[in-house]
Amino acid sequence: AKVWTLRKHFVGFPKESDFELKEETLPELQNGEVLLEAVFLSLDPYMRGVSSTLMKEGDVQIGAQVAKVLQSKNPEYPVGCYVVAPCGWRTHSVTNGKAIFSLHMRRIPHDWPKNVPLSLNLGALGMPGLTALYGLEDILQVKPGEIVLVSAAAGAVGTMVGQICKIKGCKVVGSAGSEEKVAYLKELGFDCVFNYKTVKSLDEALMQASPEGYDCYFENVGGAFFNAALNQMRPRGRIAVCGAISLYNATTPQMCPFPHMAMLVKSIRMEGFQVTQWPEKDEASVRRLLTWLKEGKIKAKEHVTVGFEKMPAAFIQMLKGTELGKAVVKVE
Ligand code: NDP
Secondary structure, eight states: OEEEEEOSOOOSSOOGGGEEEEEOOOOOOOTTOEEEEEEEEEOOTHHHHHHHHHOOTTSBOOOOEEEEEEEESOTTSOTTOEEEEOOOSBSEEEEOOOOBTTBOOEEOOTTOOTTSOGGGGGTTTSHHHHHHHHIIIIIIOOOTTOEEEESSTTSHHHHHHHHHHHHTTOEEEEEESSHHHHHHHHHHTOSEEEETTTOSOHHHHHHHHOTTOEEEEEEOSOHHHHHHHHHTEEEEEEEEEOOOGGGTTOSSOOOOOOOHHHHHHHTOEEEEOOGGGOGGGHHHHHHHHHHHHHTTSOOOOEEEEEOGGGHHHHHHHHHHTOSOSEEEEEOO
């Protein structure tokens, strides 16, 4: 089996030399265990965020994969079935299915449609899609007619936030970092999209996009954008804090001039969350997302890199955000 390990903790933006490719000998299967072969591996921003807190140098890089069960001593996961497993950057793994860092192994339904790529279990129909769904339903509790703002809107989570908002009858405004992304989000049905890198003022862009302000903000970026968004919230607005991607590669602690007064005066409610909080709902939620996909209510784009040896390069590219579509690596 091949594995990618963390050779050196990241300082600032990760470099390919921070990773090391190794060979691993797998143990014999014990009762309750399965042997997995990775088919697709996921690349996600949280891998940058948690590496310094949860990982030691030399550890296998964390992450989820779609894998095929090659051998099984666990009746829940028979040979030939596919799973989403939190086994890290490995081509092959032996696991008993226990959660790793709150990431759970789940079986992909045996009746998964042939024309829906299995890799979507890592994107629109997997963790990022569930993040969008839970953030909108459980945290923000959006209602028809409300105005929702989402940052990093062209990302795996953001594209799903916007499309689910439209299913729910909300007006949705998104921000993204290139004209290609802006055009794609309009195609997906976003009511208004702007390029946060080229606008003269974030405050003005947010005001123009929705002069009446925002009932809800799905926060993915942190930093200056967060402050500008907070200032445009409507009274009794709600904010779901999902991520802070603009801060993950910072080498010095970032000071956000946090607008306490805006929160206080407008009685805004802000709540952080993690997609792993509702494991009991995941299976049914994936089926809901799959139904929306089959009905044409949501679309999913992927950026697929081929080759396990390209994991670090593809990870760094994902963090730069230059490509459109959920970043995944096909093993061969
Ligand atoms: P993606 O990699 O798919 O997209 C992220 C996008 O963020 C990029 O495409 C890029 O687009 C944008 N971005 C990158 N750097 C910056 C920056 N400095 N400032 C503003 N935008 C930037 O990521 P996901 O959609 O999977 O994740 C989005 C957020 O959600 C992340 O913060 C992630 O950590 C968080 N998350 C949280 C979860 C939870 O359980 N709470 C679960 C999953 C994700 P652009 O060109 O527009 O800049």
